Amino acid sequence: MIISELGSNRDPPTVNKIFSTMQKILCIPVHGLRGSGTAATNMCMVASGAVEAFFEIGIHCWDIAAGAVIVTEAGGVLLDVDGGPFDLMSRRMVSANNKTIADRIIKEIDIFPAERDDAVKK
Numbered sequence: 657m658i659i660s661e662l663g664s665n666r667d668p669p670t671v672n673k674i675f676s677t678m679q680k681i682l683c684i685p686v687h688g689l690r691g692s693g694t695a696a697t698n699m700c701m702v703a704s705g706a707v708e709a710f711f712e713i714g715i716h717c718w719d720i721a722a723g724a725v726i727v728t729e730a731g732g733v734l735l736d737v738d739g740g741p742f743d744l745m746s747r748r749m750v751s752a753n754n755k756t757i758a759d760r761i762i763k764e765i766d767i768f769p770a771e772r773d774d775a776v777k778k
């Protein structure tokens with residue numbers, strides 16, 4: 657069972673990538689793809705083992721900071737959507753029960769740009 661959200665970006669090419677990622681993940685296949693409505697509870701569901709993985713692009717650091725600690729303390733993994741190290745300010749992440757599951761989900765993610773939370777505004 658995988659969990660995610662539709663995000664808040666309604667730019668049509670971005671929405672296409674969100675749906676195309678979800679379609680590919682469904683067809684891995686997985687048992688289901690759900691969203692609880694908020695990143696914080698999605699990450700708690702990963703930590704509890706109720707779902708195998710949560711991923712999202714466009715999320716903010718304040719939405720996932722506590723969840724990142726909770727998943728890590730539960731023995732789960734956090735990665736960037738490109739498979740690199742998790743970056744709290746990047747506005748994107750995969751969290752999973754283990755690295756094998758995270759790596760499998762990452763293969764299906766169509767990455768789109770999201771301005772970093774620590775971007776310097778001019």
Ligand SMILES: O=P(O)(O)OC[C@@]1(O)O[C@H](CO)[C@@H](O)[C@@H]1O
Pocket residue numbers: 661664693694695696714715716719
């Ligand atoms: O829904 P979630 O995962 O808790 O929060 C996602 C989020 O983008 O949605 C809100 C605005 O729509 C923001 O406050 C927040 O950063």
Ligand SMILES: [Mg+2]
Pocket residue numbers: 693694695
């Ligand atoms: Mg929300």
